[in-house]
Amino acid sequence: MANPHTAARLGPAQEAGTWASKLPGLILLVAGAVVIAAMQVYFNDYILTLASIVLLNVMLATSLSLTNGLTGLFSLGHPAFMTVGGYVAAILTYPARRKGFMMPDLPESVAVQEWSLLPSLLAGGLGAVVLALLVGFPVLRLRGHYLAVATLGLIIIVKTLVNNLDGYTRGGLGLNGLPQLTNLWWVYGWTALTVWACWRIKHSSLGRAMMAIRENEMAASCMGISVVRVRMTAFVLGAFFAGIAGGLMAHLITVITPGTYSILLAFNLIVMIVIGGTGSLTGAVVAAIGLSLLSEFLRPVEEAIELYGMSQVILALMLLLMLIYRPRGLFGSSEPRWRWPVWGKRQ
Amino acid sequence: MLEVSDLHVARGATHVLKGASLELRAGEIVALIGGNGAGKTTTLLTISGLLRPRAGRITFRAEDGAAHDLAKLGAEQIVRAGIVHCPEGRQVFASLSVAENLKAGAYTRKDRDGVRADLSWVYELFPILAERRQQMAGKLSGGEQMMLSIARALLARPRVLLLDEPSLGLAPQAVETIFEIIEQLNGRGVTILLVEQNAQMALEIANRGYVLQNGAIANTGTGRDLAADPNVKKAYLGMTQ
Amino acid sequence: MSAYVLQQILNGLTLGSLYALVAIGFSMIYSIVRLINFAHGDIAMVGAFATLGLVAVDAPWPLTIATVLLTGGLAGITIEAVVFRSMRGAPQVTGFIATLAVSVVIQNTGIMIFSGQPRNFLFPSVMRERVALGPVTISLTDITIVTMTIVLLAILLILVKRTRLGIGMRAAAENLQVARLMGININRTIMAAFALGSAMAAIAGLMWGGRFGQIDPLFGFIPGLKAFVASVIGGVGSLGGAVLGGYVLGLSEVLFVGLMPSEYSGYRDAFVFFLLILILLVLPNGLLGRSAEERA
Numbered sequence: 001m002a003n004p005h006t007a008a009r010l011g012p013a014q015e016a017g018t019w020a021s022k023l024p025g026l027i028l029l030v031a032g033a034v035v036i037a038a039m040q041v042y043f044n045d046y047i048l049t050l051a052s053i054v055l056l057n058v059m060l061a062t063s064l065s066l067t068n069g070l071t072g073l074f075s076l077g078h079p080a081f082m083t084v085g086g087y088v089a090a091i092l093t094y095p096a097r098r099k100g101f102m103m104p105d106l107p108e109s110v111a112v113q114e115w116s117l118l119p120s121l122l123a124g125g126l127g128a129v130v131l132a133l134l135v136g137f138p139v140l141r142l143r144g145h146y147l148a149v150a151t152l153g154l155i156i157i158v159k160t161l162v163n164n165l166d167g168y169t170r171g172g173l174g175l176n177g178l179p180q181l182t183n184l185w186w187v188y189g190w191t192a193l194t195v196w197a198c199w200r201i202k203h204s205s206l207g208r209a210m211m212a213i214r215e216n217e218m219a220a221s222c223m224g225i226s227v228v229r230v231r232m233t234a235f236v237l238g239a240f241f242a243g244i245a246g247g248l249m250a251h252l253i254t255v256i257t258p259g260t261y262s263i264l265l266a267f268n269l270i271v272m273i274v275i276g277g278t279g280s281l282t283g284a285v286v287a288a289i290g291l292s293l294l295s296e297f298l299r300p301v302e303e304a305i306e307l308y309g310m311s312q313v314i315l316a317l318m319l320l321l322m323l324i325y326r327p328r329g330l331f332g333s334s335e336p337r338w339r340w341p342v343w344g345k346r347q
Numbered sequence: 348m349l350e351v352s353d354l355h356v357a358r359g360a361t362h363v364l365k366g367a368s369l370e371l372r373a374g375e376i377v378a379l380i381g382g383n384g385a386g387k388t389t390t391l392l393t394i395s396g397l398l399r400p401r402a403g404r405i406t407f408r409a410e411d412g413a414a415h416d417l418a419k420l421g422a423e424q425i426v427r428a429g430i431v432h433c434p435e436g437r438q439v440f441a442s443l444s445v446a447e448n449l450k451a452g453a454y455t456r457k458d459r460d461g462v463r464a465d466l467s468w469v470y471e472l473f474p475i476l477a478e479r480r481q482q483m484a485g486k487l488s489g490g491e492q493m494m495l496s497i498a499r500a501l502l503a504r505p506r507v508l509l510l511d512e513p514s515l516g517l518a519p520q521a522v523e524t525i526f527e528i529i530e531q532l533n534g535r536g537v538t539i540l541l542v543e544q545n546a547q548m549a550l551e552i553a554n555r556g557y558v559l560q561n562g563a564i565a566n567t568g569t570g571r572d573l574a575a576d577p578n579v580k581k582a583y584l585g586m587t588q
Numbered sequence: 589m590s591a592y593v594l595q596q597i598l599n600g601l602t603l604g605s606l607y608a609l610v611a612i613g614f615s616m617i618y619s620i621v622r623l624i625n626f627a628h629g630d631i632a633m634v635g636a637f638a639t640l641g642l643v644a645v646d647a648p649w650p651l652t653i654a655t656v657l658l659t660g661g662l663a664g665i666t667i668e669a670v671v672f673r674s675m676r677g678a679p680q681v682t683g684f685i686a687t688l689a690v691s692v693v694i695q696n697t698g699i700m701i702f703s704g705q706p707r708n709f710l711f712p713s714v715m716r717e718r719v720a721l722g723p724v725t726i727s728l729t730d731i732t733i734v735t736m737t738i739v740l741l742a743i744l745l746i747l748v749k750r751t752r753l754g755i756g757m758r759a760a761a762e763n764l765q766v767a768r769l770m771g772i773n774i775n776r777t778i779m780a781a782f783a784l785g786s787a788m789a790a791i792a793g794l795m796w797g798g799r800f801g802q803i804d805p806l807f808g809f810i811p812g813l814k815a816f817v818a819s820v821i822g823g824v825g826s827l828g829g830a831v832l833g834g835y836v837l838g839l840s841e842v843l844f845v846g847l848m849p850s851e852y853s854g855y856r857d858a859f860v861f862f863l864l865i866l867i868l869l870v871l872p873n874g875l876l877g878r879s880a881e882e883r884a
């Protein structure tokens with residue numbers, strides 16, 4: 001059933017009506033699911049875990065693309081939100097009978113809870129959102145590299161807080177032996193959701209507002225865009241997905257410590273979105289997959305020649321080369337052209 | 348002495364100078380007038396090396412006869428060659444003292460005695476600067492800053508002085524003083540290229556003038572001829588007859 | 589004032605001296621190129637490791653100090669030539685990421701060469717002797733640190749105020765384009781800023797190692813960031829501000845730990861970065877800062 005209004009707005013290259021325009025996306029989703037199912041059958045645990053980590057990086061990179069690439073907010077804060085999200089989720093899923101002993105300061109009402117993965121993840125995401133809201137109002141007033149340093153500071157502040165509130169978090173010892181509730185399906189589901197959400201946002205009026213702010217804040221506010229609200233939204237959305245990713249990661253590697261999600265992780269995420277092209281979601285996805293696999297491939301090499309840190313140096317050098325010779329990254333800030341006939345150019 | 352031929356200069360995406368040509372003979376005062384955005388400052392910035400032209404040449408013939416294409420030289424070398432640009436808007440180093448600003452002007456010079464002599468000369472020329480020599484340049488008035496800006500340029504011992512809008516924002520008395528000084532400098536042998544919105548005063552003291560319009564030279568002649576030209580009068584001198 | 593507080597103040601002065609030395613390098617570089625150099629703290633690490641190497645071959649101290657200064661200066665110049673120069677026209681954020689990348693390279697190269705294990709870094713034991721000064725005591729190490737800092741800062745002051753190079757740097761910091769009109773060679777001026785600033789950081793690294801007894805390839809990053817906080821407190825881009833900010837931060841940090849109940853002492857890093865965010869919001873030009881830049 002074609003809605004005459006939407007038909008007028010969608011270009012002629014696309015069939016009017018919602019079914020056809022969603023089809024390519026659905027096909028990709030199903031195809032992905034088939035691949036995942038196949039992987040579950042044919043591959044061993046190591047490959048499955050690796051695939052999960054790769055997809056988590058995709059999730060992190062695309063959500064970071066929303067904040068940094070689209071809106072032009074230079075945030076390095078993802079690890080802070082991952083830490084909050086991870087710890088909240090971990091504390092909730094932690095077996096109730098050991099919680100009281102391990103984390104003595106937890107209030108009684110929390111200590112008796114033992115939740116399953118999904119509500120814990122959502123609580124973690126909510127925690128990250130709360131942090132983003134608290135911190136966002138003051139910090140988002142900053143611009144450029146001062147915002148970046150402030151978010152770096154946030155990572156350190158969160159790490160210090162978690163480290164010291166050991167009655168709640170076991171401090172520097174961290175929480176280990178977490179139930180391994182995450183599997184590739186969970187990660188796939190959340191990653192697909194994140195990518196889809198970011199894609200929809202990018203091609204919506206909110207996304208256009210974000211890009212307008214990135215290009216020229218003053219002009220954007222003259223157009224009636226509430227700069228404060230849009231930046232806050234971008235920041236909070238990014239934080240939410242980072243929080244979820246933190247929870248998923250914690251229940252994949254069954255461990256979380258104050259330093260697990262570090263400044264180095266923030267850096268590696270930046271490498272991904274810069275190489276992919278800040279602002280391009282396809283770029284973020286491609287770069288996240290490529291660089292995660294590269295890292296993983298280099299690790300045994302590193303161990304074999306006993307040059308620990310080599311893979312990190314290589315990633316940093318790749319970033320530098322990209323910044324010097326092709327600062328727009330692989331895809332610039334747009335999505336590759338061949339996708340338009342597939343997805344349809346959204347107005 | 349200085350010949351600009353067919354200069355094309357872009358600033359960002361805008362093609363500002365579209366084939367401008369002018370000539371500066373030794374010992375002259377040449378006025379470059381034109382409306383806002385015509386490209387006057389761009390011309391000076393290109394001569395002094397802060398901007399690079401897309402096309403065209405800027406030939407400078409030094410006393411020893413050697414010819415240099417300024418478009419190929421860096422800003423530092425152009426200053427050493429004796430071409431000094433006194434920028435628009437005064438632009439003194441506000442956090443440095445008057446004396447330090449002057450020392451900055453003498454940056455390229457190696458002759459200590461010469462610099463000292465020029466310093467005393469400049470303090471004679473501008474007694475206010477002598478009084479305020481330890482003060483931070485940011486605290487000076489508009490007119491004093493203009494004097495400092497020119498004095499600073501003089502410390503580089505220029506053969507050619509590029510002056511960008513020296514009268515901008517100054518009270519009439521200060522403008523008179525500045526223009527007197529310009530004539531004095533010319534008397535001492537400094538060739539001057541004077542960019543001015545105040546076309547009247549500029550053409551009065553100039554030997555010759557150029558009118559820059561939309562990035563190219565629209566008119567040229569002696570100072571007096573241009574001042575008498577009806578088109579020039581209408582467009583730039585605010586006269587309707 | 590009690591002896592305890594006085595003692596803390598003395599400790600704060602020592603820490604403040606270290607911050608001031610690193611911060612002044614930061615500000616020197618920032619004032620001209622307007623980029624935060626994340627690798628700056630890691631140059632302190634380079635200085636510290638260089639010292640270890642020199643001490644291992646029994647080099648006499650004056651030679652060690654000179655070599656460390658030189659090493660720091662060279663490291664700074666290299667970073668400038670290889671990375672910063674290409675970033676000169678680029679947007680602020682690009683430059684920022686680039687220096688972060690340099691920091692990662694330096695840190696991980698350090699790990700590749702030296703492994704991540706902390707190493708002992710001990711001054712001769714005489715340095716750890718404490719001298720009584722009325723109600724308080726101070727170690728020779730601390731006296732050396734504060735004295736050396738004052739000496740180095742004085743030298744820097746003379747360089748910046750009295751020499752032609754110094755005027756060039758200050759002019760370039762104020763207005764790069766007009767500085768070019770004076771015939772100031774910008775490339776060389778920037779190189780000098782990097783050389784001097786990095787030399788200071790390297791020496792700070794030497795002293796830092798001696799003060800805390802242990803170094804590892806990652807140890808420079810957080811102190812480097814804290815020194816950046818010090819620069820911001822004093823006013824980024826202002827050399828006097830960097831020194832003031834360094835001492836303010838050092839004293840604040842030590843007094844925070846010293847005066848708060850001991851269960852809060854672990855929060856010292858959080859305190860420092862909270863201070864950063866506060867200053868950026870409330871006093872963006874710092875205590876001595878001059879012109880406003882886009883910060884808020």
